[in-house]
Amino acid sequence: MKTIKPFEKKIWLSSPTMHGKEIEFVTDAIDKNWVTTAGENINDVEDTITKIVGCKYAVGLSCGTSALHLCMKLAGVKPEDLVFTSDTTFDATVNPITYEGGVPVFIDTEYDTWNMDPVALEKAFEIYPQVKVVVVANLYGTPAKLDEIVAICKKHGAILIEDAAESLGATYKCLQS
DSSP states (O other): OOOOOOOOSSSOOOOOOOOHHHHHHHHHHHHHHHHHHHHHHHHHHHHHHHHTTTTOOOOOOOSHHHHHHHHHHHOOOOOOOOOEEEEOHHHHHHHHHHHTEEEEEEHHHOOTTSSSSSSHHHHHHHOOTTEEEEEEEEETTOOOOHHHHHHHHHHHHOOOEEEOTTTOOSSSSOOOO
C-alpha cells in the first residue's frame, strides 16, 4: 500500500490578507459596534458599488451565498425547478438553488476561460427547454462569454444570474488605451 506524503509547501489559491485600510475599517466597525450588514461602512460600500458598476442600487449582504439566495428568491425558483449552473465553481454558487428546492443542472466548462460553455448551454436548453434560470460564475477574475450567454438566455426566455464574487472589478470587452 502506497503512503500518501503531504505537500512540503502549500500553494494557496487565495491566502487571506488584511492590512492598512482594511484593518482601519474593521477596527472602526468593531469600535462602533457595527459588525453587521448595516452602518456607515456598508452604506459607503453600496454607494461605491453603484458608481463602479453603473446601477441605481446595491445591497450589501453578509456573503455572496446570501446574495445568490436572494437572487433565487427574486427569480422565483421553486421546488423541483431545474436551474442551469456552472460546473466549475465554489459550492456557494449551487447551494442557493437547493435552498429553494431547485435542482442544479451543471453546464460544461470551456477550456479557455474555465467558465460556462455557451455551446453546452444551448445544447442543455434543447434537452431541458423548461429551464427559466441560469447561474453563471465568472472564475478567477475572468468573465464568461457573456454576450453569447445573454443571447442564449434571451432566446429561451431565461433569467441570467451572474455570480461575480470572483470577478468584481473585472472588465468585459473593454478597449485598452
